[in-house]
Amino acid sequence: MRKAVFQLAGLFLFTLMAAIPSIAVPGTIKPGEPWLDDRGQQIQAHGGGITFWKGAYYWFGEDRSQTNDPDKRYVACFSSRDLVHWKFRRQVIALSDPEHLGPRWVLERPKVFVNSRTHKFVLYAHFDDARYKLARVMIAVSDRIDGDYHYVKSFRPLDQESRDIGQFVDDDGSAYLIFESRPTKGFFIAKLTDDYMGVEKTAFIQAPLEGGAIVRYGNLYYVIGSHMTGWRPNPDVFATAPSLAGPWTEFKDIAPPEANTYNAQSTMLLKIAGSKKSTVIFMGDIWKPKELWDSRYLWMPLDMQNGSMHLPPPQSWQLNVKTGEATILK
Ligand code: DGJ
Numbered sequence: 001m002r003k004a005v006f007q008l009a010g011l012f013l014f015t016l017m018a019a020i021p022s023i024a025v026p027g028t029i030k031p032g033e034p035w036l037d038d039r040g041q042q043i044q045a046h047g048g049g050i051t052f053w054k055g056a057y058y059w060f061g062e063d064r065s066q067t068n069d070p071d072k073r074y075v076a077c078f079s080s081r082d083l084v085h086w087k088f089r090r091q092v093i094a095l096s097d098p099e100h101l102g103p104r105w106v107l108e109r110p111k112v113f114v115n116s117r118t119h120k121f122v123l124y125a126h127f128d129d130a131r132y133k134l135a136r137v138m139i140a141v142s143d144r145i146d147g148d149y150h151y152v153k154s155f156r157p158l159d160q161e162s163r164d165i166g167q168f169v170d171d172d173g174s175a176y177l178i179f180e181s182r183p184t185k186g187f188f189i190a191k192l193t194d195d196y197m198g199v200e201k202t203a204f205i206q207a208p209l210e211g212g213a214i215v216r217y218g219n220l221y222y223v224i225g226s227h228m229t230g231w232r233p234n235p236d237v238f239a240t241a242p243s244l245a246g247p248w249t250e251f252k253d254i255a256p257p258e259a260n261t262y263n264a265q266s267t268m269l270l271k272i273a274g275s276k277k278s279t280v281i282f283m284g285d286i287w288k289p290k291e292l293w294d295s296r297y298l299w300m301p302l303d304m305q306n307g308s309m310h311l312p313p314p315q316s317w318q319l320n321v322k323t324g325e326a327t328i329l330k
Helices: 001-017 255-261 291-295
Strands: 046-053 056-062 072-080 087-098 106-115 120-126 134-144 150-155 165-169 177-179 184-192 199-205 209-218 218-226 237-241 265-273 278-286 296-301 301-304 308-310 317-320 325-328
Touching: 046 265, 046 278, 056 106, 072 106, 087 106, 106 165, 106 177, 106 237, 120 165, 134 218, 165 209, 165 265, 177 209, 177 325, 184 209, 218 265, 255 278, 278 325, 296 317
Parallel strands: 046 106, 209 265
Antiparallel strands: 046 056, 056 072, 072 087, 106 120, 120 134, 134 150, 165 177, 177 184, 184 199, 209 218, 218 237, 265 278, 278 296, 301 308, 317 325
């Protein structure tokens, strides 16, 4: 009964704040805590990414709900104007094994790109068999940002093995797929072709990392990634370069290595370019491999200056998406 009253009160507050954004008190991001959507359910957007579209943020990720059909793979979409309060839009993918890969086939780390030429929304994801031997990406396309994404094809980008993928959209709108390729002991940054149905080589970074993400901040590109320890956390590292083609610096830790990225693994670097400043958010997953549905999120504003990047210890914080200011609460 008490739980129902709390859920109802939460729903009421969410609706009120969505309706009157100008009086809304800034919401608080609480890394590691259950993050509830407008229905009061834990957000299912693991290994995810954010797409900004017509004034709103859309969060896409793996939907690992316990109620899902175990033979299908799901991607959920949530929307928000403040990056704190998220409205569940729908499961944009509920896909039955399209290439007969067998039970425990894999669809991970979905990312959605908006193609302004074709007016299509193009979803890339890591596509694999149970033993992660296929090592491909898959593409699914929709006419609406939160519409049904229809499976189109799977392939190895640049004919290379591809496992973890990441997404980067540069300030000029150019869109890139980041993909990890084990035999080459490094990862690729590959520009999407005009129709976004394929990629072309842009750069290769000789570092065997996964969970790859890139952001442009000031005059530099920053790349981040984790080492390869399956679902177990390890110390994420970063490097910088004046252009995507490099030269890239040596990789350095983003936090004290013994903290193991505070049990998280990178999935995206999200830049909020506000009226007063730009803040880059580290978006990470705190995986719970045995209960993936209960995996948590670690989002924190990064401390970045002149080529350095530091992830502060997780604490509650607030963000003003208009000014770009982030305040870590003491
Ligand atoms: C690490 C990857 O980053 C995750 O997305 C997932 O593929 C796990 N490995 C599986 O072990």
